[in-house]
Amino acid sequence: MTAPTHPAHLQADVALALGDLALDVSLDLPLGATIALLGPNGAGKTTLLRALAGLQPLDAGRVVLDGLVLEDTAAGVRLAPEQRPIGVLFQDYLLFPHLSALENVAFGLRCRGVARTEARRRALAWLDRVGLGDRAGARPRALSGGQAQRVALARALATDPQLLLLDEPLSALDAATRLEVRRELRRHLASFPGVRLLVTHDPLEAIALADTLVVLEHGRVVQAGTAADVSARPRSRYVAELVGVNLYRGAGGQGTVALAGGAALHSPAAATPGDVFALVHPRAVSLHRRAPEGTPRNVWKGVAGSLDLEGERVRVRVAGPIPIVAEVTPAAVAELALADGGEVWVSVKAAEVEVYPA
Amino acid sequence: MTRPSRGQPRSVPVAAFALAAVAALFFVLPLAGLIWRAPWAAVGRELGAREVRQALRLSLVCSLWATALSLALGVPLAWVLARASFPGRRLVRALTTLPMVLPPVVGGVALLLAFGRRGLVGQYLDQWFGVRLPFTTAGAVLAETFVAMPFLVITAEAGFRSANRRFEEAARTLGARPWTVFRRVTLPLVAPSLAAGAVLCWARALGEFGATITFAGNFPGTTQTTPLKVYLLLESRPDAAIVLSLVLLGVSLAVLVGLRQRWLGSA
Amino acid sequence: MRRAAPATAVAALLLAACGGAAGGFGGGPVSMPPTSAAPDAAPPRLTGSITVLAAASLTDAFNELGRQFQAAHPGIAISFSFGASSTLAQQVKAGAPADVLATADEATMQVAVAGGVAQPEVFARNRLAILVARGNPKGVRDLADLARPDLVVVLCAAEVPCGRFGQQALDKAGVKASPRSLEANVRGVVSKVALGEADAGIVYVTDVRAAGDRAEGVTIPDALNVVATYPIATVTATRNGSLAGGFVAYVRSPEGRQILATAGFQA
Numbered sequence: 001m002t003a004p005t006h007p008a009h010l011q012a013d014v015a016l017a018l019g020d021l022a023l024d025v026s027l028d029l030p031l032g033a034t035i036a037l038l039g040p041n042g043a044g045k046t047t048l049l050r051a052l053a054g055l056q057p058l059d060a061g062r063v064v065l066d067g068l069v070l071e072d073t074a075a076g077v078r079l080a081p082e083q084r085p086i087g088v089l090f091q092d093y094l095l096f097p098h099l100s101a102l103e104n105v106a107f108g109l110r111c112r113g114v115a116r117t118e119a120r121r122r123a124l125a126w127l128d129r130v131g132l133g134d135r136a137g138a139r140p141r142a143l144s145g146g147q148a149q150r151v152a153l154a155r156a157l158a159t160d161p162q163l164l165l166l167d168e169p170l171s172a173l174d175a176a177t178r179l180e181v182r183r184e185l186r187r188h189l190a191s192f193p194g195v196r197l198l199v200t201h202d203p204l205e206a207i208a209l210a211d212t213l214v215v216l217e218h219g220r221v222v223q224a225g226t227a228a229d230v231s232a233r234p235r236s237r238y239v240a241e242l243v244g245v246n247l248y249r250g251a252g253g254q255g256t257v258a259l260a261g262g263a264a265l266h267s268p269a270a271a272t273p274g275d276v277f278a279l280v281h282p283r284a285v286s287l288h289r290r291a292p293e294g295t296p297r298n299v300w301k302g303v304a305g306s307l308d309l310e311g312e313r314v315r316v317r318v319a320g321p322i323p324i325v326a327e328v329t330p331a332a333v334a335e336l337a338l339a340d341g342g343e344v345w346v347s348v349k350a351a352e353v354e355v356y357p358a
Numbered sequence: 359m360t361r362p363s364r365g366q367p368r369s370v371p372v373a374a375f376a377l378a379a380v381a382a383l384f385f386v387l388p389l390a391g392l393i394w395r396a397p398w399a400a401v402g403r404e405l406g407a408r409e410v411r412q413a414l415r416l417s418l419v420c421s422l423w424a425t426a427l428s429l430a431l432g433v434p435l436a437w438v439l440a441r442a443s444f445p446g447r448r449l450v451r452a453l454t455t456l457p458m459v460l461p462p463v464v465g466g467v468a469l470l471l472a473f474g475r476r477g478l479v480g481q482y483l484d485q486w487f488g489v490r491l492p493f494t495t496a497g498a499v500l501a502e503t504f505v506a507m508p509f510l511v512i513t514a515e516a517g518f519r520s521a522n523r524r525f526e527e528a529a530r531t532l533g534a535r536p537w538t539v540f541r542r543v544t545l546p547l548v549a550p551s552l553a554a555g556a557v558l559c560w561a562r563a564l565g566e567f568g569a570t571i572t573f574a575g576n577f578p579g580t581t582q583t584t585p586l587k588v589y590l591l592l593e594s595r596p597d598a599a600i601v602l603s604l605v606l607l608g609v610s611l612a613v614l615v616g617l618r619q620r621w622l623g624s625a
Numbered sequence: 626m627r628r629a630a631p632a633t634a635v636a637a638l639l640l641a642a643c644g645g646a647a648g649g650f651g652g653g654p655v656s657m658p659p660t661s662a663a664p665d666a667a668p669p670r671l672t673g674s675i676t677v678l679a680a681a682s683l684t685d686a687f688n689e690l691g692r693q694f695q696a697a698h699p700g701i702a703i704s705f706s707f708g709a710s711s712t713l714a715q716q717v718k719a720g721a722p723a724d725v726l727a728t729a730d731e732a733t734m735q736v737a738v739a740g741g742v743a744q745p746e747v748f749a750r751n752r753l754a755i756l757v758a759r760g761n762p763k764g765v766r767d768l769a770d771l772a773r774p775d776l777v778v779v780l781c782a783a784e785v786p787c788g789r790f791g792q793q794a795l796d797k798a799g800v801k802a803s804p805r806s807l808e809a810n811v812r813g814v815v816s817k818v819a820l821g822e823a824d825a826g827i828v829y830v831t832d833v834r835a836a837g838d839r840a841e842g843v844t845i846p847d848a849l850n851v852v853a854t855y856p857i858a859t860v861t862a863t864r865n866g867s868l869a870g871g872f873v874a875y876v877r878s879p880e881g882r883q884i885l886a887t888a889g890f891q892a
Contacts, residue, residue: 055527081530094528098546107542108532159533467820475777476821492822493777493805571813575806576782582807589809593711593784 010163010195014051015060023047023219031066031162034189034196036210038203040238044219045199049165052197053088054081065163065195082111084163087156091168093148095140101127101151102136108159126154130188146177153188162194169198170205182208203242215239233356235277244310245279246324252276252355263321266297267353275358282315282327284352288345289336296347304344307333314338318346389607396604397597404598405605412579413587414605417564420495420583424502424563425556428510432559433552436514437540451515458508465504466572473500473573497574498581502563509562510555517551518544561610673865674702675872676722678713680729680855681810682751682787685835686888687727693884694875701868709785709810710734717742717860724869727857727876730786734856745858748877749890752850753787753794755843756818756828756836763824765843768798771825779814779823782807787814790851791827797849815840829853831889855890 010029017023023044029035037045050056052063054070057078063070065085071078087108095104106123110116127133130150140148149169156164169185170178186209189196200206206213207227215223215236223235234240240247250259253273257265265278286292292299302320309315314333316326324346333339397404404410439451457465473480473491483489491497521544529543545552567585574581576590584606591599679687684707691703706713710728717726718740726742728734734745757765763776771778780802781788788807795802805823808814814826819839833842857876859869875881882892 053531055531081527082533082535084531086531088528088531090524090528092524094525096525096529096543096546107529107534111529111533111535111538155532467816470820470822474820474822571809572816575779575817576808577804577806586809590782590784592715593709593782596715 010052010063010065010197012052012063013061014048014058014063016047016051016056016058018047018056021047021219023051025216025219025221027214027221029195029197031193031195033212034198034210035212035214036206037197037199037214037216038206038242039201039216039222041201042218043216045201045216046167048216049088049167049197049199052163053086053165054079054084068162085159085161086163086165087159087161089149089152089156089164089166089169092172093140093152095143095148095152095155097140100137100139101132101143104140104151105155105158108155112159123154123158126158127151130154130184144177145173146181149173149181150184153185157188157192164189164192164194164196166196166198168200168202171200171202185209233277234279235358240279245281246285248278248280248322249358250276250278252278255350257353257355259322261321263300265322265348265353266350267355268350269353269355272357276355277358279354279356280324280348280352282325283313284348285318285324285326286347287316287318287326287328287332287336287338288347289343291345292347295349297350298346298348298353300346302344302346304338304341307338318344320346322346324348392600392604392607396600400597401601404595404601407598409578409582410587410598410602413582413584413602416495416498416579416582417584417606418609420498420502421560421563423499424506425510425560427499427503428507428559428563429552429556432507432510432555433514436511437518439511440515440518454511455508457505462505462566462568463572466501466569469501469504469569469573473497492573493575493577493581495574495580498570498583501569501573502566505566505569506559506563510552510559513551513555513558514548517548517555520551521547557614561614564606564610671698671701671868671871673868674704675724675863675865675868676704676706677725677727677872678706678708678717678721678723679725679727680710680713680786681707681812682729682829682831683707683727683749683855684812686749686831686885686890689884689888690876690881693880694872697875698871703872711736711785713737714740720862722862722864723860724863724865725857725859725872727855728786729855730789730853731856733786734858737858737860741861742858743861745856746873746877747854748857748881749855749885750892751829751831751853751855751890752847753790753827753845753853754830754833755845756815756826756833756840757824757843758818758821759838759841761841761843765825767843768795768800768845768849771795771802771827772800774803776824777822778802778804779806779808779817779826780804781811781814781827782809785810786853787811787827787829790853793851794827794845794849797851829889830891834889 009031010027012025012027014023014025021042021044025048037048039045047056051058058071058073060073062072062074068085069077070084096107099107102120102123105126106119109119109122114122124133124136127136130153132147132150135143135147140151143151149172170182173181182205189209198206198209211226213225213227213230214221215230215238217236217238223230223239230239231243234243234245234247237247248257248259248265250257251273252270255266255268255270257267257270257276257278259265267278270276270278286296287304300321302318302324305317305319307314307316310327313327314330316328316338318324318326326346336344338344435454439447470477470492472478473483475481475484475490475492480491483491491500525543525547526539529539534542565585567589570581570583571586576582576586584602588599588602591602677687677691687705691705695701695703706723710730710733713726714728714733714736717723717737726734726737729751734742738745755765755768755771757763765776770776780791783789783792806817808817811828811832814828815832815836817823818826819836830842833840857873859866859873863869886892
């Protein structure tokens with residue numbers, strides 16, 4: 001085994017098939033940063049997390065954490081979950097109902113051979129850190145959602161794991177609690193020295209808690225980068241919808257992006273030939289009832305469909321040769337009588353079409 | 359069928375109540391019959407008889423031992439049936455329910471053929487170890503265990519099946535090895551099922567007659583448990599038999615009512 | 626004495642007339658084989674069905690009697706219920722729908738007489754014998770051997786007739802046996818010996834015969850033996866008096882006695 005180039009990394013090459021899902025992922029996660037694994041339901045996020053935890057065997061691959069080989073199918077090595085230096089925060093917390101909060105937090109320590117009094121002392125210290133020292137004797141069912149989440153976090157951290165895995169940590173909370181807990185969680189995560197991997201389907205959660213986003217779709221990593229990178233340059237329909245932009249993929253070259261079905265978008269950025277993404281902000285889309293005159297190079301006729309109120313603007317779905325979502329003012333909706341549907345003309349300035357390699 | 363009262367529909371239909379009442383009567387009437395015919399004046403004298411006290415003590419001792427044995431052997435079996443998959447699992451599960459459908463006397467004969475002096479295993483027990491089970495208290499315990507353990511296995515298996523495996527996963531991620539997981543997470547979670555199963559098992563062992571008398575025989579102080587004593591008393595002193603039956607019923611009721619509240623957590 | 630004789634004869638005839646037995650072949654506790662059959666009056670046509678409760682030791686004999694009787698009177702149905710005499714007597718006393726009762730001793734029959742059977746008649750006798758395994762491997766020769774510590778002995782419980790009689794025989798012989806089990810009925814003793822679980826037991830002579838080649842018997846000398854008398858009676862509440870009476874008459878007929886003798890009963 002060669003020494004890893006960067007110590008305290010999680011290097012994971014994971015290939016596994018489970019039901020309809022074929023997971024094939026390569027990750028290199030450094031310590032000191034929180035990475036969010038983002039993706040739609042069924043993308044394989046939780047499966048990947050379980051595989052890293054050792055709860056799901058790999059079909060092929062290798063997982064190395066800070067030099068420790070957690071799993072290597074080629075060499076026939078596989079550490080059971082209890083042998084891995086991990087801490088897991090489950091979506092539904094899974095606090096043992098028959099144990100008190102203190103006993104829950106002390107559980108991992110006791111399993112690893114820490115004497116009872118010492119384990120309870122350390123557990124109490126952790127509960128204090130998450131602000132629940134006074135609820136040490138309470139049973140999980142007596143705790144609120146936010147409190148249970150904090151106990152679960154303390155339990156996962158109490159054993160000083162090197163890899164912290166969080167499975168949708170905020171999704172079980174109501175909106176109000178979620179905000180407050182999110183702040184605290186960020187604080188705790190920041191002080192955790194190991195590798196932190198967080199799974200979520202909520203982009204807000206991902207952006208609020210993580211520095212780096214990894215987007216997973218259909219078992220494959222589609223995109224990785226900072227939140228800013230990812231939102232500026234989405235590389236999949238899923239991310240585009242999350243961010244709220246129109247995204248197309250086609251063949252670029254000579255100022256045009258050729259889309260499937262024969263349509264094309266004109267853009268000065270589409271100079272180099274190749275597989276490209278074309279991005280159009282909804283705000284850059286203009287709607288008219290009559291064919292517009294003037295400069296826009298991208299003009300076509302479509303049919304106005306559903307309207308959605310987004311803040312103070314309205315999003316209009318327009319079907320046509322190039323399906324697109326336009327964002328207009330309510331006044332414009334009234335003026336164009338968009339609520340009645342029917343034919344509309346769509347125009348987008350060529351300069352407003354961003355193009356980047358796929 | 360349901361008549362709303364004050365605008366609120368009744369939650370249980372009248373027909374269900376009626377049938378439930380019939381069912382309850384089904385159990386209550388025989389008990390009422392016993393109480394009605396009991397010779398209350400002679401209770402003290404009947405219960406004071408040495409053989410009666412012997413039979414009661416023996417019943418308690420044997421049924422508790424049978425329950426302990428059923429727990430020691432039945433819980434692992436239930437766990438294996440619920441969690442492991444191996445060829446013939448369904449067959450094994452069916453076999454464990456066999457004593458429930460077998461007439462107890464037939465069960466007793468089967469035990470003789472297996473563990474008797476000339477039995478399949480019994481002959482070696484006798485030749486090699488000098489161990490003889492028929493006509494002994496141990497034999498009575500064995501007979502009671504045979505008929506009562508299935509109740510525990512069935513209940514415990516259901517408990518293991520319905521236990522949330524995710525708690526066990528959580529325990530493993532915290533560093534618990536399989537035995538620790540079982541001891542500190544699985545068992546406490548299925549404890550209510552196990553308690554219910556153990557109570558059923560104990561009650562069945564307490565009332566066991568056919569297999570006991572066939573396999574272990576009937577001798578006061580050694581193998582004459584209360585049901586056997588009652589059966590024989592019916593021949594000669596029916597009044598005493600009724601009194602003893604009521605004692606048995608009283609003990610069972612007390613335990614069942616007391617346990618339900620404490621361990622099984624229901625109203 | 627001489628003057629009493631005709632009176633006795635008249636009394637005997639009167640008893641026979643009111644005895645309820647349609648055939649009227651003499652009654653009373655001392656029965657003698659009939660010297661000649663009564664002239665063949667055309668028997669009334671028997672129909673319907675009856676239930677006969679009979680002591681366990683009468684199982685084989687009565688089954689055969691029932692078969693023959695039903696063959697002779699096509700269209701009728703007889704169902705038997707065999708069990709411990711005392712239980713059967715209790716059932717009749719409590720009003721169970723039976724038509725004929727046959728017990729293994731007269732004391733038990735008296736229990737039923739109080740509750741509703743007509744005048745009972747003794748129809749068979751039985752004696753005790755020692756039952757041992759085929760080939761008599763332990764070399765049991767008499768009652769005294771039952772006290773041997775190397776033998777596993779089972780007896781009937783004192784609450785049932787065969788237990789009482791067995792104890793009487795042992796007392797007569799001055800033997801102190803240590804039984805390992807006191808069975809609830811004589812068939813229990815038979816099965817324990819036949820299965821090889823017990824070495825010896827006290828049963829009826831008829832049970833020795835019924836055991837066939839599964840076991841064999843050791844005779845108990847008459848001086849030490851106890852005679853069990855079997856009375857039979859119709860139940861007063863019977864719904865089919867003629868069929869009930871007809872069956873009782875058949876049991877006491879020469880043909881019936883022959884079947885009983887084949888089973889080992891003595892007259």
